[in-house]
Amino acid sequence: QVQLVQSGAEVKKPGASVKVSCKASGYTFTSYGINWVRQAPGQGLEWMGWISAYNGNTNYAQKVQGRVTLTTDTSTSTAYMELRSLRSDDTAVYFCARYTSTTAFLDSWGQGTLVTVSS
Amino acid sequence: DIVMTQTPLSLSVAPGQAASISCKSSQSLLHTDGKTYLYWYLQKPGQSPQLLIYEVSSRFSGVPDRFSGSGSRTDFTLKISRVEAEDVGVYYCMQGIHRDTFGQGTKLEIK
Numbered sequence: 001q002v003q004l005v006q007s008g009a010e011v012k013k014p015g016a017s018v019k020v021s022c023k024a025s026g027y028t029f030t031s032y033g034i035n036w037v038r039q040a041p042g043q044g045l046e047w048m049g050w051i052s053a054y055n056g057n058t059n060y061a062q063k064v065q066g067r068v069t070l071t072t073d074t075s076t077s078t079a080y081m082e083l084r085s086l087r088s089d090d091t092a093v094y095f096c097a098r099y100t101s102t103t104a105f106l107d108s109w110g111q112g113t114l115v116t117v118s119s
Numbered sequence: 120d121i122v123m124t125q126t127p128l129s130l131s132v133a134p135g136q137a138a139s140i141s142c143k144s145s146q147s148l149l150h151t152d153g154k155t156y157l158y159w160y161l162q163k164p165g166q167s168p169q170l171l172i173y174e175v176s177s178r179f180s181g182v183p184d185r186f187s188g189s190g191s192r193t194d195f196t197l198k199i200s201r202v203e204a205e206d207v208g209v210y211y212c213m214q215g216i217h218r219d220t221f222g223q224g225t226k227l228e229i230k
Contacts, residue, residue, distance in 0.1 A: 035219070037168075045160075045168065045211055047219040061218055062120065095167055103174065104215040105158055109167035 002026040004096050004110035011116045012086050020113045022079040022096030029077035030054045033099035035106055036070060036081045038092040046092075050099060051079065086117045121146050121214050125222035133230040138199040140225045142212035147192040156215035159188055159197045162224075163208040171210075172197065204229055 007021040022034060036048040049060040051070040058070050069082045079096055094113045097106035122145040132138045142157070149155045159172040170179045172188035175195060185200040199206060207229055212222040 037221075044209075044224040045162070045213075045221040047213075047221065050219075059218065097168075104154075104156055105170055105173040105179070106160075106168075107170050107179065109169070112167055 002098065002108040004098060004108055006094075006096060006110040006113045009114040009116070011118065014086055014088060014117055014119055016086050016117075017082060017084040018086060018115050019080055019082040020094050020096075020115065022081070022110050024077045024079070024098070027098070029072075030074055033101060034070070034072065034079040035097045035099045036068075037095045037097060037106075039095070039112075040089070040092045043092075048081070048094075052101075053079065083115075086115075088117050091115065091117045121148075121217060121220050123212055123214055123220050123222035125210075125212055125225050127225060128223060129226040129228070131228045131230050132199075132202045134203060135201050138202050138206075138227060140197045140210055140212075142190075142195045142197070142222050144193045144195075144214055146216075148214050148216050149192050150216055155191065157188075157190065157195050158213045158215060159186075160211045160213060160221075161206075161208050162211065163205075166208075168211065199227075202227070202229065 003025045005023045030053045033052045035050045051058045053072045067084050071080045096110040098108040124143045126141045148157050155175045157175045160168040162168040176188040187198050209224040209226050211224050
């Protein structure tokens with residue numbers, strides 16, 4: 001079955017960077033994309049960006065563009081989200097989700113990774 | 120960015136009763152390919168979101184038929200015909216036509 005397993009919780013200081021991983025299994029990794037969505041404590045969902053696991057094409061939300069980089073390692077079927085220059089309002093649970101280009105929906109989600117930014 | 124506006128932000132429904140959530144987008148979600156890129160997700164307490172409805176009205180695999188979606192262009196509705204206890208959580212609409220954005224979420228609780 002399709003599974004997305006994310007790396008563990010992180011605590012970072014303001015100004016630092018964080019890199020969250022999302023390991024996929026149960027499907028052909030390069031046939032889908034990966035979206036990243038975050039959720040601040042008690043808040044709603046915020047789309048951060050998308051990467052094609054086929055060719056590495058990306059698309060980022062304006063709010064985080066310039067601070068976020070999405071990458072994939074097809075040899076390990078793993079997607080990565082790196083966020084730089086962290087601020088306190090980046091504290092959130094970060095989710096990866098499989099993206100189906102033909103229908104543009106997010107059909108499988110990772111368990112989420114809590115990133116806490118605090119001095 | 121396309122703004123998605125949901126109403127109400129919360130609702131309390133007795134088991135077996137119907138529930139309805141509205142979602143309005145600031146731009147048409149009808150693409151030139153003929154598809155309308157509007158989705159509904161449910162986030163149950165303590166869980167990751169799960170897909171309910173795609174392209175306005177298509178139920179995702181395994182989603183009970185008490186869930187239905189309707190609408191066009193900028194106005195959309197999710198209906199639950201007979202609410203069950205397992206339906207509690209926060210419902211989000213999402214547009215996928217350009218740089219995905221979510222609605223604020225609608226919290227459903229059972230009376």
